[in-house]
Amino acid sequence: MKSTELGVLRKSEVYFSSPSQTAKKLYYYPVSAGHFFCVKGYHLIRNNYNSLLITHIIDGTFTFVKDGKHTTARAGDTVILDCYKPHEYYTNDSFESIWIHISGANSFDLFQEIEKNEGNLVKCRDINHVKKLLFRIYEGISGDNPPTELNMSLDIYKLFAELLNPQSIKCKGESNYEDNIQEIKSYISENLNESITVQKLADKAHMSTSHFSRVFKQQTGFSPYDYVLITRLNKAKYFLQKTEMTVAAIAYETGFNSESNFICFFTENEGISPGKFRNLKF
Template sequence: MIRKNYNSLLITHILDGNFTYVKNGKHTTAHKGDTVILDCYNPHEYYTENGFESIWIHVSGSNSYELFEEIEKSNGTLIKCKDIHYVEKLLFRIYDSIKGDTPPSELRISVDIYKLFAELLNFQTTKSLGENNYEDTVQQIKEYISDHLSENLTVNELAMAAHMSASHFSRIFKQQTGFSPYDYVLIFRLNRAKFLLKNTDLSVSTVAYKTGFNSESNFIYFFTENVGISPGKFRKLKF
């Protein structure tokens, strides 16, 4: 789904599954327990491969945008809060207040929204400096992978970009993402290929090139093995 020029903030908390959102050309995947905050006025899009369940609210107001800017500057738009249950409690309470049978208390809703913003803003303050540095480094490598996806990315190359040894980088990357660098790149290639097949008219060979495969036949084999159908058949599916 592609959206723009919607004058509000979107706060989405993932209850199950995962979805990927695209902002400024960057693809970011949110998983169960993650919270995403986006400015809906700016162009963005999102999609899911296997479905997801979430609770979400739209928020507007000048104070909300000021808080959003602070959150985005400090923590980005994908938030991994320590107290997931507290975030869910706040969101469900806001939702129930708005959708309930009795007239909503604007004061109570405003208080809960500010509590939610405070949680999103402050989640990182208790982390150690070293932990933050690793998160920043891994995020930079994710962006490097996205920007260089058409290239033959190796663990050694990614480790050099992170200024680490290959073994140390692989260990840190898996701690932060849950995937080895090799597996992460393959999954990223596959998800980008799915996105291009469904949202562009690029030929299969061009999609193969843009996602880093050295031949169309290798791409078709890899795609079919992992998705269960060929790229051509996948493109024809209606979701």
């Protein structure tokens, strides 16, 4: 379907999709998708479109406005925007892009996590994979033999995964990060009953705390603080199921300050007390 918007060249295409009730309830789903070739004069200002926009810039420049700030994406960049509220984007030059508007499931929660960690402009490591996913979704909408809604949902989730963990290509001097972080993870596992601070871990990795925290999350998906807590929790589960250690002893062995703190944290995260968890059969 040809687009008739100002500044959009005639060779551009746009297609629309209507999800089933099942997809609305359970899946991620596309609302529309397009392959656009735009020139100066293209300028979209819209109050809402009840979806999220993911657009990958293949060539040229694409500028979006967020909180009054104009940010320009270039070839290879991917932009994700909240189109549930007023939004604006344009080009002062020209651009080619492949884009989709999506909704469903917990898509907005994923968007907020991406925006918090990466912002609205994301530089993905595997650009070709991002393009492949976007074109596959676009072709699924535009073709006569569309994929199942479940398969479409899986592709959208893979796209979210690329944006959630872009893992920029390592620069010279960063080649040992993976080994460093693995050593830190081993240290955490072997010293759970000690006081483990982010500063101590950063010192062991020979990095500043801010740089270490960024690299650690890039490598593991967790902040150092959250990773320590999750590791303590998982070790406590093992002790509860596989040993006869008292709850107090487990609290000490896994690094919680007291039995009461351990019980409170465990119950809040698992929804049941350590004692009830111990009695579960797996």
